[in-house]
Amino acid sequence: MDPKQRFYRHFQDSVAVLQDQIDQLESVSAVAGERQEAIDHVLAGITKLQNEVTDAADYTPSYDRRQYSETIKGLQDKLNEMVARVTPKTRFQFKRAGTSGVHVDMGAPENDPRLNPGSFARNAHTSPRAEPSKEPTESDDTVSELPKTSTTRDYNEEISKPGLSGIRKPSFSMAKNIGISNQAGLHIILPSSAARATSSGSLTDLRDCIVDMSVPTAQGKPFLGLALKDISNSLIVAGRVSGPVHITGISDSILVVTARQVRIHECKNVDIYLHCSSHPIIEDCTGMRFAPLPKCYMTETDSATENQWDQVDDFKWLKAGHSPNWTTLSAAQVLDDEIWTKVVPGQPGASVGETLKKVGIPRR
CATH class of the missing domain: 1.20.58 (Methane Monooxygenase Hydroxylase; Chain G, domain 1)
Known part of the structure; x- marks a missing residue:
């Protein structure tokens, strides 16, 4: 382009x-x-x-x-x-x-x-x-600058360090938002301590990773917005988002998303388990497959909202008939609940590669 x-x-x-x-x-x-x-x-x-x-x-x-x-x-x-x-x-x-x-x-x-x-x-x-503005009857007040990089924890550096466990659980307790980038071959699960860091979220430049952000957004507040960009051969459980989700440059991966609005650009060979209250939008995408959100990630709020997961609008397909760029997963292709509840959270001794293989990544 x-x-x-x-x-x-x-x-x-x-x-x-x-x-x-x-x-x-x-x-x-x-x-x-x-x-x-x-x-x-x-x-x-x-x-x-x-x-x-x-x-x-x-x-x-x-x-x-x-x-x-x-x-x-x-x-x-x-x-x-x-x-x-x-x-x-x-x-x-x-x-x-x-x-x-x-x-x-x-x-x-x-x-x-x-x-x-x-x-x-x-x-x-x-x-x-x-x-x-200056008020003679009130003392001056200012909006403070964002914390300097040197005074904030570098969670991405911490995540990258070798650990005794194959699963990383960065707290993000001191962060204002979730930002994970430039990681490869890691299994990352956000704990409940990250519940206050959901003003926004971004996952960028990830390869062969598993990232589960469902716990803090289920127990705390949903993300106001979320961006997923340049991710390959990975499983992303994105949690709940009250605003839009922007998905760009994802390939050969599985996404689990709950959002008000989903916009998908330049993606290929991606399975999306979705709960969306509006029509999902795709553009410049191929090999997209959609399925409803797994029951284990559903909340009472989600259950009370209409799910338009299969009402996909392809902005690059203007002809009559169904777009060839997306389809729905059949019952035989959908991952069962045991995979989501027992395999995705991580099993003793299982490597990231083994877990990804069990969920079907690379996608067959």
Whole structure:
């Protein structure tokens, strides 16, 4: 795919996730700083997206960059409005450092980093922060920055270290969200201590892995949003998601997902056990097979919601008739409950490869 088109799709997907996260802020509890953590997470997401737009300047035309800039500004305004609504005593307004709140047009030649290096310096301009307005009768308050990398635990490094057990159970008790990346050949089970780290989740660059995130989202809160990207030959039990799930670049794997909305791009040979309250969407996919969520992962909330797991919309199949890119699993192909309850949690002495083989990975 052309880099310009690929980035456009990535940008649209990222905006959709951020919009859903902003919409969910009203439902996040303000107790123990949970809502503020969710706001900080959205701020970090907007900053990341803005940095990505700058990095893509080499292959995106000025018109597209102007559109991206306006969209990001719209996200900032939407977040300001939501923060003002959920915290009425403090009025927030986005303000770029050193620009007195002036919006930077990334499509303008003077701001093009290729033509005028340093004109849109990341350290000076691309970190939006929500700052309270000055009130003479109230003391100043500020939204704190996200913790620096050096002061937070590197869970991915901890997961990678050799252990006595073949199963890793990272606590994520000090984390605000779940982020697992760049792992191979590991069996990872999130314990209940990760229940407070579900403001968002991401699994990226995994190979020959088993990841089970069902426990913290069943006992605590569901993820507000989840992204799965660049995963191969793996089993992912993604848990419950109250917002959208974005699935990109998955191959020869099995996914178990409960979500309000599922969008699937550029995947091949993937079995998805799904509970979804809207039509799943696939695009540029082949060999997709769908089945309903296994009973052992169902909750009372799931049981009371219509499951549209088999109402798949293929955006790249516009002809009459059924898309050849997806089908449903037959009764003989669906994994039975014993596999989910006894094999997937891990058996004594069983390697990751042996467990993956028992669930049918690589897919036959």
